[in-house]
Amino acid sequence: MAIETACHEFPWSANTMQSCLAGRYFNGAIFEHEQLVGFYIGEVAGPDHTLMDICVAPAYQRKGLAKALLTDFIAASEQADAENLFLEVRASNKGAIALYEWAGFSEVGIRKNYYPSASGNEDAILMAMALSFGSQSSL
Incomplete structure (x- = not known):
């Protein structure tokens, strides 16, 4: 939660975070000296996966950790x-x-006024990637 709170003006609640640690969710993490410095939360929805959250502690940003986490998610x-x-x-x-x-x-759509912001709401860009598994990819 400390990383989530440090990274987002409107962070997830502890209950939301806790609910994403089992079931249809999967997670990845990066540790530095046995301390969590970055993580992602993915969700399985049928044959598709959604990146729900990805965070790197501010002191560790701009060091390629988000790229490593995203690569691990993929x-x-x-x-x-x-x-x-x-x-x-x-x-x-x-x-x-x-x-x-x-x-x-790639961008595939927009959710209008999706995220809360200090000045009201902000649009979310929907992005997608088809994975290469022969004819299985549907995007």
Whole structure:
């Protein structure tokens, strides 16, 4: 929760975070000197996986850890034979959008007024990536 709170103006609640630690969710993490410094939460929805959250502690940002976490999310999804990957990102989060595009995600839609913000609400950009499993990919 400390990383979630440090990374987001409107962080998930502890209950939401706790509910994403089992069931249809899977997680990845990076530790530095036995301390958690970054994580992601993925969700399995049928043949598709969704990146629900990805965070790197502020002191460890800009060191390639988000790229490593995203690469791990994609690899775990490929290993599980997922067909498509999805995520939502704040329209203002240009750094994250560039990272997702680098990894192969493309914009597929917009959710208007999806995220709370200090000045009201902000749009979410929907991004997706089809994984290469022959004819299984549906995007």
